[in-house]
Amino acid sequence: MEGDGILCLAVDILPTEFSKEASRHFGDILSQFIGTLASSKNIADLPSHLQRACIAHGGALTPLFEYIPRMRNSSSIDSSPNPDSAFQKKYNTLVSLSGHLFDQFLINDALDIIEANGGSFRLVKCEVGQSANVTSYSEVEVGADDLAILNRIIDSLSSVAHSRGKVGHRRKEELSLNVGEISDMAEDNGHSNQRPAILILGAGRVCRPAAEFLASAGSRSSHVLKKWQVSKFEEIEEFKVIVGSLYLKDAEETIEGIPNATAIQLDAMDNASLAKYIPEVQVVLSLLPPSFHTTVANACIEHKKHLVTASYVDDSMLKLDSKAKDAGVTILGEMGLDPGIDHMMAMKMIDQAHVRRGKIKAFNSYCCGLPSPAAANNPLAYKFSWNPAGAIRSGRNSATYKHSGEIIQVDGDGLYDSAVRYRLPDLPAFALEYLPNRNSLVYGDLYGISNEASTIFRATLRYEGFSEIMSTLAKIGLFDTEVHIMLNGDGKRPTFGAFLCELLKCPDTSNSQSQATLMGDAEMVKRIILLGHCKEASMALKTVKTIKFLGLHENKEIPGKCSSAFDVTCFLMEERLAYSSNEQDMVLLHHEIQVEYPDDDDRKPTEIHRATLLEFGRMENGRNVTSMALTVGIPAGIGALLLFQKKIHRTGVIRPLQPEVYEPALDILESYGLKVVETVEIS
Template identity: 60%
Template sequence: MVSADDRDVLDHIIDSLTSLANPTGNNRFSNQNSKLSLKLGKVQDNGMEKEPDSKKKAAVLILGAGRVCQPAAEMLSSFGRHKTLLEEDFEDQIDVDVIVGSLYLKDAEQIVEGIPNVTGIQLDVMDSANLFKCISQVDVVISLLPASCHINVANACIELKKHLVTASYVDSSMSMLDDKAKDAGITILGEMGLDPGIDHMMAMKMINQAHMKKGTIKSFTSYCGGLPSPEDANNPLAYKFSWNPVGAIRAGRNPATYKYHGETVHIDGDNLYDSATKLRLPDFPAFALECLPNRNSLLYGDLYGIGTEASTVFRGTLRYEGFSEIMGTLSRIGLFNNEVRPILKNEQRPTFRKFMFDLLKIVHEDPEGALMGEEDIIEKILTLGHCKDQRAAMMTAKTIIFLGLLDQTEIPASCRSAFDVACFRMEERLSYSSTEKDMVLLHHEVEIEYPDSQITEKHRATLLEFGKTVDGKTTTAMALTVGIPAAVGALLLLTNKIQTRGVLRPIQPEVYTPALDIIQAYGIKLIEKSE
């Protein structure tokens, strides 16, 4: 929300949006197919309230009532009713009604509470009849469900000729729907979140600008991470989970491949944590960060059209410094082992302390009564060779204690493996409280060579976003940076800014040019620098 008193913010929004409405040769965002205009909604004039005339109605169905849903619903519901309005040639004003569908009605109602023009309903996407009925009543569907559910939704959208937006990766099963989507005359816009999503858009903007000037991309590096805001990174790992930690822990075992100075580098999943490197960003020197390689970076070189020209293509995951040393040590101790552990098979449940003694091969006549402190854990970790560094052993011992793995309480029967125990404790002890904030940091660096210059240009683009608390209610940075792009994708389809049909990613100017400007106008700042 921007009031008329916020002159600087209004000027920024007007400049951003009208740059697309009135393209010129000097406008780096110019795109003849994407015209954006700005209108003001309710305006007070001599005490009389004036409304924009002849508005059309549109409806969007959002599937999934998780944290990401709320900012998406808020943005869509405010479209056409408040200060900023996306239109084409100042015509066809649109009011958007939003329906949020969730398997559990209470979740949908909780998300929509207090948001005007948004309705919560109970909807099971596996109930085809009900799913088809709900999709038939809207213009665009946004699926924020787990990726495994998208195909079911996509097939329904194809049959009913409705556009679909997701924030998930476009996998092979979704790609195979390209021809069907084209035949149906619809767009399935995937990877419209943060990573993937804004990362694609920022990358392609930088790369295409370089190519338009006959430049050659020599190096592309990208870093992204969801982290606690510095003041809330208050545990030994300096990390917290905004949802179930299972996926994040498993990601730490994924192999990685990237290209560095012309050589292809492969990292085995078991060695991923050991491959982490320290990272300092020039624009944010106060952040002590580290970076882990993120899966197969070579795929992105091909996707961005720089696979053959760039000698370095690297994508990494950001964490605060020290995270990987601790996680790597915990992994070597066996805490992330997924096999059923004999001690956890028994009907009589062991305590966390007894389980940890078993992992660390500590033999004691009375493990429940044994005194075991931080120094003892450090010594045992070093003796077993789980790490060689005293400081890493100390931080690992602090983490074990912080997670309550020496507590004398029984382990739940649902925990059958060390991995189960780790996830159970991390979900308990490494979750955000209602007042704590997260942070999202996305950073691209591109090195460009031009034919008429001997100097290599370096371009940087950075997104830094923090969670926001309004009236005691916190919205995470991750929810904002995933939910807003998804909503923007729906708006671009509603207003016919995206004309291409089939299965798309936001790597075409038709999508990323207007999307980036709207995202920034909405308050998510993207910092660009070159040297």
């Protein structure tokens, strides 16, 4: 390690990751510089392109890269117990820089200006572009104890940004700069208890994405909203986020690692507890079960605070409409995925068609929460992230829709048998099927298309083959909710295998405790067909594979909490169809509408408009965040933000059906990475 020369660091894994030709290509290019580097002792002797590429020389960083420890030391303040006090400047502002900050060393100029003028800085956010065509983005909190000094720093930074962007400079050197409002630390500290806030009720899976979104939006370092904010909004007023749960520990876990968020213990069914906190905030976001919403809504109306929920607007909430209007309060319901994003996508498409004098002839909507293809690794190609009881019950609901002017009704017992195979035109790799989803006709009224649309259809998507298996399981009796005689009593509990034998009416039940365990696939298939539960052997075999995957044939005692076949099935599904820690879920929402235009229109008379949202779960900061939590929590958070910013003017109980809600909400969703892809086909 001592003496002159070049120290060459080799990453040995590269040759195993890249082809031999690629390794030779790298070596051939690098060899062109080796001679110059080996024969030069001083960095000044190197050609300019090598000087600029030289990060360290003589045991120290070269001048062009001295910004690295400066930025790292600044960033380390964030991990101190009190970063604001560590920054210790009276006047502060947030400066955002975008451009080729590092490869063109523009960041050096910015930091030099700050320090030369006697200011200090703290790195808040840094996103480095990964290619020559992608710019980098940095947010730097700049501070000074003298307002005149801070203004001078801002003027100097603005001059550099202007000079970099003027005609004659190469595009790749352009620097974009945005400066936030200047805050006075002394003034802020004197009014810290008056800082506005949004209260989130609940601490389930959906709450964390909502809390993260709102905490980011309510802080000075909100990069996600910058692009949208510049064109659509004035500067967002800072606010804090409060997460309340019946158990303080749950709220604390929800906000762990989220700056600008506070956890409190709050009983949402206790009026005194609600009265303590609701008057201190501007907006309440309830992510509690629907049964809590009426109580919370009444408290919000009493204290004249706006409310957002992601749940369906039921009759109990609708009854509060006049009361909310009289109080000047907005209760925004159905602000999640389905309902929520589905409303907003639909109304955007419908309103755009109506502006062009079009009429909606057909409206078809499909939505699902599924395992990602890689996680769909069981016979049902389906998994649950919570208790499966609700999902199984929904598969037994009746459905009503309109097709070509005819009202179609599907009985709950026949819902699975009504499934139809389906391929999305723009996502043909997904082998799917759809089932009618409850009463589609009400959406014709909500969207104002009942009189013009001959088809109004909403459906639930599943992977192909799901419904046939579920239909067979239902016919076997595995979804029956009545208390079963074998499970009613305090005596010795039957095994899963014995219970299955009872349902399959096995002829020899004397040794049924072990008979199902020993029964081969062919015997089970024979029993299922003999009982008339399905006609084809191939489908019976798929059902048997599902039964065995769930463990319904096993020689294990059924837990005492199971008193019905439904309980037994839910118990095993919750255990065997759960996501592992590294598996992702998937949300798919697709609208397709057929629009007919007047004959005198210069466009083609009929168009098919499609809008699709496809989102997968993410790994964020070491946490596996489900796509379902993202697509429910973030829209709900957006609703709270819009009410906080007074961008929604309608009062009473509303849904996100109006442009004042869906236009900014869809824009923010896209800024957050939840993009709806729209296409038009002319027929």
